[in-house]
Amino acid sequence: MRVLEAHKDASKEVRRNADLTAEALALYLHHSISLRILKAIMDANQYPVNLAALQMLRVVIGGLTSEECAKSLPDILPGIFKNFQHRESSVRKACVLCLVRAHAIMGDELWSHLKPLEPSKIKLLGVYIKREQDKSKLGGAKTASGEFDTMND
Numbered sequence: 001m002r003v004l005e006a007h008k009d010a011s012k013e014v015r016r017n018a019d020l021t022a023e024a025l026a027l028y029l030h031h032s033i034s035l036r037i038l039k040a041i042m043d044a045n046q047y048p049v050n051l052a053a054l055q056m057l058r059v060v061i062g063g064l065t066s067e068e069c070a071k072s073l074p075d076i077l078p079g080i081f082k083n084f085q086h087r088e089s090s091v092r093k094a095c096v097l098c099l100v101r102a103h104a105i106m107g108d109e110l111w112s113h114l115k116p117l118e119p120s121k122i123k124l125l126g127v128y129i130k131r132e133q134d135k136s137k138l139g140g141a142k143t144a145s146g147e148f149d150t151m152n153d
Helices: 002-008 012-028 031-044 049-062 066-083 089-113 119-137
Strands: none
Touching: 002 012, 002 049, 012 049, 031 049, 031 066, 049 066, 049 089, 066 089, 089 119
């Protein structure tokens, strides 16, 4: 997908416009199409395109029902788990944020799908989930679409 490939561009403006376009695509394409494309890109594990795919995946997950999310997990979790091992911390954080979003949709049902993760990664995920739940209780929840430029939250 050319929009995600644009994240390789040296221009910050091009990358920012690619973020906005990817978010729009994630919101308007049917989730089954988006998930197929994003799965292939995540499997390739090439930075920074995999980071953009994970950020777009977070938006797609935010638009799923609990049932759709559960059905999609067997397809998307291997790519998330693979990228969770990436040397770039921003890629690893994007993986965590995808799983936090999935937990917001599915609740504790998500935990049963995370057995392949190392205990330290599960603990880290638990910290992020708790932080997101606390933020939601205080009224600071993010929109369902999620923002690509909030990787520093």
